[in-house]
Amino acid sequence: MSDLIIALILGIVEGLTEFAPVSSTGHLILVGHLLGFEGTTRATTFEVVIQLGSILAVVVVFWRRLLSIIGVGKSLGTKAPEKSHLNILHIFIGILPFMIGGLLFHDFIKNVLFSPKTVVIGLVAGGILMIIAELLHKNRSKTLDLDAVSYKQALYMGLFQCLALVPGFSRMGSTLSGGLLVGMNHKTASEFSFIMAVPIMAAASGKDLLDSWSHLHASDLPLFITGFLTAFIVALIAIKFFLKLISSIKLIPFAVYRFLLALAFWMFIL
Template identity: 65%
Template sequence: MPDIIIGLILGMVEGLTEFAPVSSTGHMILVGHLLGFQGTDRASTFEVVVQLGSILAVVVVFWKRILNIVGLYKLPEEGTDGQKGHLNALHILCGMIPAVVVGGLFHDYIKHKLFTANTVLIGLVAGGVIMILAEVFRRARPKATSLDQVTYGQAFSVGLFQCLALWPGFSRSGSTISGGLLVGMNHKTASEFTFILAVPMMVAASAKDLYESWDKLSIHDLPLFITGFVTAFVVAMLAIKYFLKLIDKVKLTPFALYRFAVAVVYGLLVL
């Protein structure tokens, strides 16, 4: 299959699934397996490149909020909601610490032992169960209905749930949105916090992987990488905006059922 076609397919998969609670890593592994594009340094580096395309989409969609967090932009509505503070860099740090520690300790094991179709199927099912439980036990009256109402404790709790996403198939979005619901955020706030939290996490992880893979890059891979990066960026931009409108209406349960269906169909067809 031509590189550009592979780049288009996997770029679309990455863009559609990175910020939906269905596990982009899981889908990339499963689709890559079907395309025969896996298990090589080239494939691993490509996954990093397309993730950067998705990260850029978040930066573009939330650029005002991100600049506000780092103190380079003042939001007009800041301080008008009666809260003592607003979302800042310490919230993001609280959300990052658990996964940074756990991911750093078990990085090699995760990278070399868990990136298989079998572990992804387990993660899809287990993550779907957690999402349904989050809907069942979420607070009827959320305490945080906007990003500026998120507390440091809530941010840290979401960070603990993010550790689940280190297992391929669990989904960063699925884990953190579920955690947000359980600690008192509404669906939209949990989703927005998840997307913004993903930026430093994914940039750090992608930069590390890209640095380690730099000597394996080839000029001949540019069409594949550029196609995947651009496709992931464009599709992720559209997916983020649509998902934020959708999540308040449909909640997490339909995504959980989709995960179960994917696990069953893929298991029957391939395993």
């Protein structure tokens, strides 16, 4: 199979799964294994590059909100909410626990936890958490939009986000579960999770890319560019679709899908 076909397939997988509560890491490991594209620095670097494509999609979708958060929206003439209360402190509080955990346990996660067995455990455990969060939520949301999110809720979502340090757990799945458990509705929790993803994923992907920079070759550019653009376009569509979908089908169908994916790992990889 040619590199460009592999780039297209994995770019589509990344774009579809990065911001859904189903573990993009799990999908990339499984599909990469089936395609025979795994176990090399080239493959690892490619995953980092396509994640950057997904991050760019979030920036495009939420650019007005992101500008208002950092305080430059008005100067550029954007139509930020007049009574906006969501600010950069909410984001900082939300990402701080994950950043501390990532810095402390980065090597342990990469060298010990990053395995198919851990992914299966993360998929199942994350699915169970999502079902519990959905059952306890019971449509009793008190926080119905981003500007009603409190600092305490941001902290709790940040703490739940730390579960995503375990491969397979899913950053989106853990943050959505945390958001529901602290009183947000599905759309608000999803949007806050998307916005928190920008600095977290940009920092993590940027670090990994710098670490792999010496292994990059000009001959790999078509592979990386194809994957990046594919992930960006697919994620752009998937984000908008997911925000509409999550309010109607909730989390339990995604949890069931995670259990099926764990079964696929057991059949094809373990």
